[in-house]
Amino acid sequence: MPTVKEILNTMEYGPAPEADSPVREWLEHHRDGFRHYIGGAFVQSSEGGTFRVMNPARDEPLANVAEGTTRDIDAAVSAATSAFPAWSTLPGHARARYLYAIARHIQKRERFLSVLETLDNGKPIRETRDIDIPLVARHFYHHAGWAELIETDIPDHGPVGVCGQIIPWNFPLLMLAWKIAPALAAGNTVVLKPAEYTPLTALAFAEICSEVGLPPGVVNIVTGDGATGAALVAHAGVSKIAFTGSTEVGRIIRKATAGSGKKLSLELGGKSPFIVFEDADLDGAVEGVVDAIFFNQGQVCCAGSRLLIQEGISDRFLDKLRRRMATLRVGDPLDKSIDMGAIVDPAQLARIESLVQQGVTEGGTLWQSDCELPARGSFYPPSVFVNAEPASTIAEVEIFGPVAVAMTFRTPEEAVQLANNTRFGLAASVWSENIDLALDTASQIKAGVLWINSTNLFDAAAGFGGYRESGFGREGGREGLLEYLVPMIEKSLLPAAPRTVAKLDASPHGGLKTAKLPEIDRTAKLYIGGKQARPDGGYSWTVTAPDGTALGEAGIGNRKDIRNAVETAVKAKGWSGQAGHNRAQVLYFMAENLSARAGEFADRLRSSGHSGEAAANEVEATIRRIFYYAAWADKFDGRVHATRSRHLTIGLHEPFGVIGLVCPDEAPLLGMISLILPAIAMGNRVVVVPSPVQPLSATDFYQVLDTSDVPGGVVSIVTGARAELAKTLADHDEVDALWYAAPRSEWAAVELASAGNLKPVWTLEGDRTDWHATTTGQGPRFLRHATQLKTIWVPYGE
Numbered sequence: 001m002p003t004v005k006e007i008l009n010t011m012e013y014g015p016a017p018e019a020d021s022p023v024r025e026w027l028e029h030h031r032d033g034f035r036h037y038i039g040g041a042f043v044q045s046s047e048g049g050t051f052r053v054m055n056p057a058r059d060e061p062l063a064n065v066a067e068g069t070t071r072d073i074d075a076a077v078s079a080a081t082s083a084f085p086a087w088s089t090l091p092g093h094a095r096a097r098y099l100y101a102i103a104r105h106i107q108k109r110e111r112f113l114s115v116l117e118t119l120d121n122g123k124p125i126r127e128t129r130d131i132d133i134p135l136v137a138r139h140f141y142h143h144a145g146w147a148e149l150i151e152t153d154i155p156d157h158g159p160v161g162v163c164g165q166i167i168p169w170n171f172p173l174l175m176l177a178w179k180i181a182p183a184l185a186a187g188n189t190v191v192l193k194p195a196e197y198t199p200l201t202a203l204a205f206a207e208i209c210s211e212v213g214l215p216p217g218v219v220n221i222v223t224g225d226g227a228t229g230a231a232l233v234a235h236a237g238v239s240k241i242a243f244t245g246s247t248e249v250g251r252i253i254r255k256a257t258a259g260s261g262k263k264l265s266l267e268l269g270g271k272s273p274f275i276v277f278e279d280a281d282l283d284g285a286v287e288g289v290v291d292a293i294f295f296n297q298g299q300v301c302c303a304g305s306r307l308l309i310q311e312g313i314s315d316r317f318l319d320k321l322r323r324r325m326a327t328l329r330v331g332d333p334l335d336k337s338i339d340m341g342a343i344v345d346p347a348q349l350a351r352i353e354s355l356v357q358q359g360v361t362e363g364g365t366l367w368q369s370d371c372e373l374p375a376r377g378s379f380y381p382p383s384v385f386v387n388a389e390p391a392s393t394i395a396e397v398e399i400f401g402p403v404a405v406a407m408t409f410r411t412p413e414e415a416v417q418l419a420n421n422t423r424f425g426l427a428a429s430v431w432s433e434n435i436d437l438a439l440d441t442a443s444q445i446k447a448g449v450l451w452i453n454s455t456n457l458f459d460a461a462a463g464f465g466g467y468r469e470s471g472f473g474r475e476g477g478r479e480g481l482l483e484y485l486v487p488m489i490e491k492s493l494l495p496a497a498p499r500t501v502a503k504l505d506a507s508p509h510g511g512l513k514t515a516k517l518p519e520i521d522r523t524a525k526l527y528i529g530g531k532q533a534r535p536d537g538g539y540s541w542t543v544t545a546p547d548g549t550a551l552g553e554a555g556i557g558n559r560k561d562i563r564n565a566v567e568t569a570v571k572a573k574g575w576s577g578q579a580g581h582n583r584a585q586v587l588y589f590m591a592e593n594l595s596a597r598a599g600e601f602a603d604r605l606r607s608s609g610h611s612g613e614a615a616a617n618e619v620e621a622t623i624r625r626i627f628y629y630a631a632w633a634d635k636f637d638g639r640v641h642a643t644r645s646r647h648l649t650i651g652l653h654e655p656f657g658v659i660g661l662v663c664p665d666e667a668p669l670l671g672m673i674s675l676i677l678p679a680i681a682m683g684n685r686v687v688v689v690p691s692p693v694q695p696l697s698a699t700d701f702y703q704v705l706d707t708s709d710v711p712g713g714v715v716s717i718v719t720g721a722r723a724e725l726a727k728t729l730a731d732h733d734e735v736d737a738l739w740y741a742a743p744r745s746e747w748a749a750v751e752l753a754s755a756g757n758l759k760p761v762w763t764l765e766g767d768r769t770d771w772h773a774t775t776t777g778q779g780p781r782f783l784r785h786a787t788q789l790k791t792i793w794v795p796y797g798e
């Protein structure tokens, strides 16, 4: 044992291990293997299969766990289905009591759960004890509050049903809390599948559910691997899937659920920028990097893995960073003075090693701390590539380990450009002492979470989730809760009406008897970038009234027309930057111009089969709808969230960018306007595919757009075959979101095609929606689908 004098000379840390005996005893008690938690009981796998769970820090087995089969998933979904009627109709206050009890029990077991998480995952006890588990308790407390408040604060909403939840291994119990707490608060029942590397805290949580007397079947936990997850995703009894994990599996799940009507939220990967301006507090920023990329060994979806450093300070900053990295201690995660623990599994370690090797082969300069690594277990040293090329593999791909990739930039514009040069959009950190610069940069970065002079901050009250291929949907706060609720009106749709199917026949007169044809005065063109345009293919079809009378010709748009329209929409981004007030002025002007032509529009509707009264009503309702969204243009505010003290945590509603709108056949004018207006009021630019049954009201609308100062490219209209055009929109990487207001039978194809860039698709049963009713045809839910939440954390104080 060293003497005090020797210790003072070397300043070496001694070992400070956290006791693990209570957890070891618990594991010993379960020596025969852990079982699934289904219907309030612990049950074996239907086929008796098990798999081994390892402690990655020591390379030793911890436990055997049941391998979930399709039958196990069936049993769990059936238990959740049986529990749903009673749980969903409990008064919110009763659900609040259960959630509160869970929070209290977690707190009572905080040390136990921290040690168990550390043994199972390999992350340092410092993190499980100080971050993961306290946040787990916080989530249940916060959502106990929501259970109490939903009825009054989010009225006219109900639970979705049985929710399938699939979580990863990097924050095992925290991800469980993020999913189960809001689901239960909202009155849903759940089947959760933990990650195969780290199922143990979920099973300890199951014991807590039993202890607090949670009704059987409200929470079910089925352990297993990807195949078990896939069975859960595929199950017809599940109404919602919530997934956190790799973008690759997110894409598989998007495809697997296409057309099923299941609600979906995806929290996927990232390659988040960490921007250091030359006026930043460099020592603070270095500590920021430590938290950004060495926290949890870099196995964090929102890890600040791309360091963008302003050129003038780059050398100095990297020197400081290397010096700090050299002091990080990697080792036994149960040691309280360890900074970095183990990588979750040898397979993940091998993945990190291979990506780093690729970085070196591609010419990157790697610097690694020469810290001592334990002889046993999966460990990796803190690493940084100091001169990465923006287009290199390591700068683009999620390494998911303690490996930062540094690049330089000269100007703030270049910083934003580099930051957005990724297919992901989960998070970003911006470091500058100039608050104007920091916030201006934050506003331009396409990411769901922005941290100013800070990083990796999370809280139950603030939404977390991504833009682009980092997924969609939010966890935490009101937005997170809404993922587990459905507006009651979506549950009370009209019965499906018999459909008219438009035939786009481009042969002369569409095969109609010429004798019956009245004079056709003009062929409506497409409307692209503020100008009328001939369809690329040069074809049009004859639009007919229900009695077969020809009404006019409409252009048959194709892929190229859609691409042209998207290109003009991308360029029209000035619209997104306008103040809501300015957009409202344009919208009001649109209403005024429509009003001036109300007679013409009513005539058009009459000619297509509306009665005189119905036609006049639809035009009038359309004018009112424009007023409604003009009113909202400057009122759909974000919030300041009550997270932690001395932080302004701001939830901003940002437009998606370019939205594809596929319009319903019903109410040809009003239905289309009910989609266009909320989208553009929030600052999006739209490419509209009108109903092919009655497209002429849409093409007449060009004139209103032309005369209302709507900038070119903000609204483009492409007529033609709906399914084909919609698929092109769904496929297109520069279309950020898609609304599809057409019958359910058509959903699968667009949802499948959307998996490319993982754009959110809002499917509305256009044919079963009463577009005239103010309850169903308009409302804040349209605005919510027109915006994505950006959460900006701004700490203050010295």
Ligand code: NAI
Pocket (backbone or CB within 6 Å): 166, 167, 168, 169, 170, 193, 194, 195, 196, 224, 225, 226, 227, 228, 229, 230, 231, 233, 244, 245, 246, 247, 249, 250, 252, 253, 267, 268, 269, 270, 300, 301, 348, 351, 398, 399, 400
């Ligand atoms: P993964 O995405 O395969 O696993 C996450 C969860 O999905 C696990 O519970 C897994 O069993 C389940 N799963 C796998 N295939 C499934 C399927 N077809 N259907 C339904 N569920 C399925 O991630 P993995 O393989 O553990 O890690 C690979 C890479 O993914 C990591 O290196 C990292 O880059 C990324 N990743 C990102 C995470 C994040 O939080 N964004 C978390 C975990 C991994």
